[in-house]
Amino acid sequence: MTTHAGRVSTPRHIPAGAPASGDGIVVGTGTVVIDVYVDFLCPFCRQFEETAGPTLHRLVDDGLVSIVYHPMAFLDQLSADHYSSRASAASGCAADGGLFVEYAEALFANQPPEGGPGLTDDELIGIGDLVGLDPPFAGCVRDRTYLDWAAYVTDKAMERGVSGTPTVLVEDVPVPANVRSITQAVAAAR
Template sequence: MPQASAPERVPRGAPPDGDGVAIGGGPVVVDAYIDFQCPFCKQFEETAGPALDRLVASGLATVVFHPMAFLDRLSTDHYSSRASASSGCAADGGRFVPYARALFAAQPPEGGPGLTDEELVDVGDSVGLADPAFARCVVARTYLDWSAYVTFTAGRRGVAATPTVLVDRAPVPANPRAITTAVTALSR
């Protein structure tokens, strides 16, 4: 159930308000609201992911990923919530971005079951999350409350679809050119 207050535990790399995972340390903040069940988010990752990597690597931007459970209703086993929670476990292991990319690559179709918890662990293993702590975190669903909080907070901010991208809190089209242009303009 969505909650208004921050959960007791947030993943490593969470911003001060706890509703995502921050990558990089650049001055311009890019907020990316995603759902691992969302086909458009998969397309966003495939097209914009390299541009986001470049913005972080160049020191221009901090990208805050907000893995929402927006599409739970389109799976039979709350896959969006479980995938979001497992991404928190990946953040604890320092592998959020490669894990998120691997989840999108393994994205199940809408309307049925998502990956099982064991398959979520296997996805982690494929990107270097072989530490048993990761598997325990996923199977225990440690970050389900965090996932609900991320989703609740996004809704409170007016996010009604995924992917949604904000650059310094201003909405921009979820494509690499628009994001890069907005970040570059704010960096001058």
């Protein structure tokens, strides 16, 4: 992947469920759009998922919102093996298997500490097995099919002004990453 004059080129492969911009995974069909920027190595993102995740999933299930998850590789420098990029890429593989949300939740539940090695590719594949992903998932992770997509998602987020994770936007308006603020913004947008 290359950039030209501040513009990010499209990655070779884009996962199933990506929006037209290609820089995330869309979950749900509701009319109110929530953008959620996360990094699978970010402890605050794990906390966000644990506290806000059930409410976000309910809003999706009720048909009120669509969530565009943007799995960034923001914290690569805080792992010895570019874990953020590899986990983001693996989440793209999970999207192809139709289990992005389940896989993302499992990645947060098995989050390695910052500053050391992340989960190995075999461990990322094992988590996929646990959530029910089919064998093509393992090949996708081993081939690092979506590694350039992870960089693309990150570059597009930074172009958009995202400077930390988690970052939440409701209808393109930044809101604090907590349940109360998000639900109030969704209600106002409806």
